[in-house]
Amino acid sequence: MRVSERVLDRLEREQALDPVAGRAAAFWSTALRSPRLRDLLSGRALGHPLHPAAVIVPAGTLLSATLLDVTGGAGLRPAARRLIGLGLLSAGPAAAAGWSDWLDTDGAERRIGLVHAAANIVGIGSYAVSWWQRHRGASGLATSLAGATALGVGGWLGGHLAYALGVGVDTTAFQRGPADWTDVLATGEVTTALRQVGVDGVPVLLTRADGRIVAINDRCTHRGAPLSDGERDGDCVECPWHGSRFELTSGQVVRGPATRPQPVYEVRERDGRVELRRSEVRALRANPVGPPLTSLRA
Numbered sequence: 001m002r003v004s005e006r007v008l009d010r011l012e013r014e015q016a017l018d019p020v021a022g023r024a025a026a027f028w029s030t031a032l033r034s035p036r037l038r039d040l041l042s043g044r045a046l047g048h049p050l051h052p053a054a055v056i057v058p059a060g061t062l063l064s065a066t067l068l069d070v071t072g073g074a075g076l077r078p079a080a081r082r083l084i085g086l087g088l089l090s091a092g093p094a095a096a097a098g099w100s101d102w103l104d105t106d107g108a109e110r111r112i113g114l115v116h117a118a119a120n121i122v123g124i125g126s127y128a129v130s131w132w133q134r135h136r137g138a139s140g141l142a143t144s145l146a147g148a149t150a151l152g153v154g155g156w157l158g159g160h161l162a163y164a165l166g167v168g169v170d171t172t173a174f175q176r177g178p179a180d181w182t183d184v185l186a187t188g189e190v191t192t193a194l195r196q197v198g199v200d201g202v203p204v205l206l207t208r209a210d211g212r213i214v215a216i217n218d219r220c221t222h223r224g225a226p227l228s229d230g231e232r233d234g235d236c237v238e239c240p241w242h243g244s245r246f247e248l249t250s251g252q253v254v255r256g257p258a259t260r261p262q263p264v265y266e267v268r269e270r271d272g273r274v275e276l277r278r279s280e281v282r283a284l285r286a287n288p289v290g291p292p293l294t295s296l297r298a
């Protein structure tokens, strides 16, 4: 195992982080208790998490300042100081969006997220000191370099959160569902209750809404909760874990923290039976587990 993997594995298992995470969660749960604010910070309006997009401004400006420090000489110090000021001002909203995402994590994801946040706090703090040093006439170079290093560590851990642990990824991204019409159950068995059925290894939520039978993926796109365990409110379903709401007919997110809609399946009734399918164009959905064994042997 490489050193980087050993470090990540250690952090993922480090239970000593849990009490600190608990105190941070208590603080941010209170600070971000408004559902509207959580909805805004989640990025629902963008259709993707806000945090990765929001960090572009502080990361870009702060790292550019360090680059000017290293390559630009004394003449560019005022520009570098302005970039640091802009980076510090823009860091607040980006951090709030990150903490909002972090609140809906657990276990290894929560521990890595905590260290990711800590590294970024050290980075931002170092740049704040650097800005102050410049204000007082000093170069602020050492603290600028320290800030860039800490932000680099934070970025590396953020990448691990998204690409290895899947935080922020649509949890249905690799689920395909039946490409051809597939018999599911008798029409009479579908009521307005939320019912989960398994189709081609995919959990599907079947119910009646808007006077017809509708089918959406039962795995919440946010963190994977079974929506069939949630509450129905009119033609919407509320996720049992973090309260996201989805339209049953369209799968659209009505309220975050989820940002991605639920996959919707086509439904038809034939001879008293319910059939469904989902046409796909996405490569990773269409081939989620690799080629069949027969083609490997060919």
Ligand code: FES
Pocket (backbone or CB within 6 Å): 104, 220, 221, 222, 223, 224, 225, 239, 240, 241, 242, 243, 244, 256, 257, 258
């Ligand atoms: S799992 Fe988080 S809102 Fe559904």
